[in-house]
Amino acid sequence: MKYLPLLLTLLPSIASAAGVVYEGTEGPGKGKHIVLIAGDDEYRSEEALPQLGQILAKHHGFKCTVLFPIGRDGTINPKAEESTIPGTEVLETADLMILGLRFRDLPDEQMKPIVDYIESGKPIIGLRTSTHAFNIKGDKKYAKYSWGNNDKAYLKGFGKQVLGETWVAHHGAHGSEATRGIIVKGEESHPILKGIASGEIFGPSDVYTVSLPLPGDSKPLVLGEVVAGMKPEDKAVEGKKNDPMMPIAWTKTYKTASGKQARVFTTTMGAATDLTNEALRRLLVNASFWALEMESKIPDKANVELVGEYNPSKFSFGGFKKGVKPQDHAWNK
Numbered sequence: 001m002k003y004l005p006l007l008l009t010l011l012p013s014i015a016s017a018a019g020v021v022y023e024g025t026e027g028p029g030k031g032k033h034i035v036l037i038a039g040d041d042e043y044r045s046e047e048a049l050p051q052l053g054q055i056l057a058k059h060h061g062f063k064c065t066v067l068f069p070i071g072r073d074g075t076i077n078p079k080a081e082e083s084t085i086p087g088t089e090v091l092e093t094a095d096l097m098i099l100g101l102r103f104r105d106l107p108d109e110q111m112k113p114i115v116d117y118i119e120s121g122k123p124i125i126g127l128r129t130s131t132h133a134f135n136i137k138g139d140k141k142y143a144k145y146s147w148g149n150n151d152k153a154y155l156k157g158f159g160k161q162v163l164g165e166t167w168v169a170h171h172g173a174h175g176s177e178a179t180r181g182i183i184v185k186g187e188e189s190h191p192i193l194k195g196i197a198s199g200e201i202f203g204p205s206d207v208y209t210v211s212l213p214l215p216g217d218s219k220p221l222v223l224g225e226v227v228a229g230m231k232p233e234d235k236a237v238e239g240k241k242n243d244p245m246m247p248i249a250w251t252k253t254y255k256t257a258s259g260k261q262a263r264v265f266t267t268t269m270g271a272a273t274d275l276t277n278e279a280l281r282r283l284l285v286n287a288s289f290w291a292l293e294m295e296s297k298i299p300d301k302a303n304v305e306l307v308g309e310y311n312p313s314k315f316s317f318g319g320f321k322k323g324v325k326p327q328d329h330a331w332n333k
Helices: 047-062 086-091 108-118 130-134 158-165 273-278 280-291
Strands: 013-015 019-022 033-039 063-067 095-103 126-127 178-183 202-203 219-226 248-257 261-267
Touching: 013 158, 013 219, 013 248, 033 047, 033 086, 033 273, 047 063, 047 273, 047 280, 063 086, 063 130, 095 130, 095 261, 095 280, 108 273, 126 202, 126 280, 130 158, 158 202, 158 248, 178 248, 202 280, 261 280, 273 280
Parallel strands: 033 063, 033 095, 095 126, 126 261
Antiparallel strands: 013 019, 019 063, 178 202, 178 219, 219 248, 248 261
16 A cells, blocks of 8 residues: 655644644545653653654654643643643544553543543553553542552553553663564464564563463563663573563453443553664554554555654653753654
């Protein structure tokens, strides 16, 4: 399948105090709206999601809205205790929600549209720390979605119930052992893996521990080989860290309270620096098509060329770029 690349001048972006919109015009995603929500203070989702949104809009035609954690001064501030995420009401028109969150305790009025979306039966993609997206204190209205929820009716909250896992531990050594993606045997022909060879996925973020087996109908697609270093050419770590290897990408369904079935894709990769890897970007683009039940439209090798300059910050707490506003994430030049 081929469609013409679009000129940036034909792709307007609309910025507000809450977020930025990338208007895709042509491509198989035309008419579909993806909302990407950033909010973690380590892996730089505030840099990764604008780039992913631009790729989905420019190369594939999706309308993409990116929301950010905003501090009191109106700039992007990923620190959970210093910011909230305005604009979540835009989820009312979303066809797909992509999350890059960590330990958020949002005001009820910002959390409600997210919960309404979760329980709508529409598809969800969770990246990296979204397994522990919410840390809602006390007896607040939406506390059951918190990562540490001990209520057996919704044990371990959004992460475990919707995405398939909550926070467990670092499996690879954080900051010194990278991740190589190995395709699960028998899943090579899965549409999400189209155009991706085993071993091509690589990222400097480490493998997360997950509890095996994953719940329900979870289907692991990619396993995380712990790498003895931070370069793609580095060898695998020997020993128990890779025996067995942890799943780092899987699909599942989420059954809502009303009985609707939502398609879900989760990957424990997704740091801004991970997106420098072409195969990882292709995994996320393919997953977006699959989540929207558009797998028949996934190209043999989806265009995932970076849009403009992309020089992501290294993951670290407090390492975000200060003074950046949503409008600064208008189309890259």
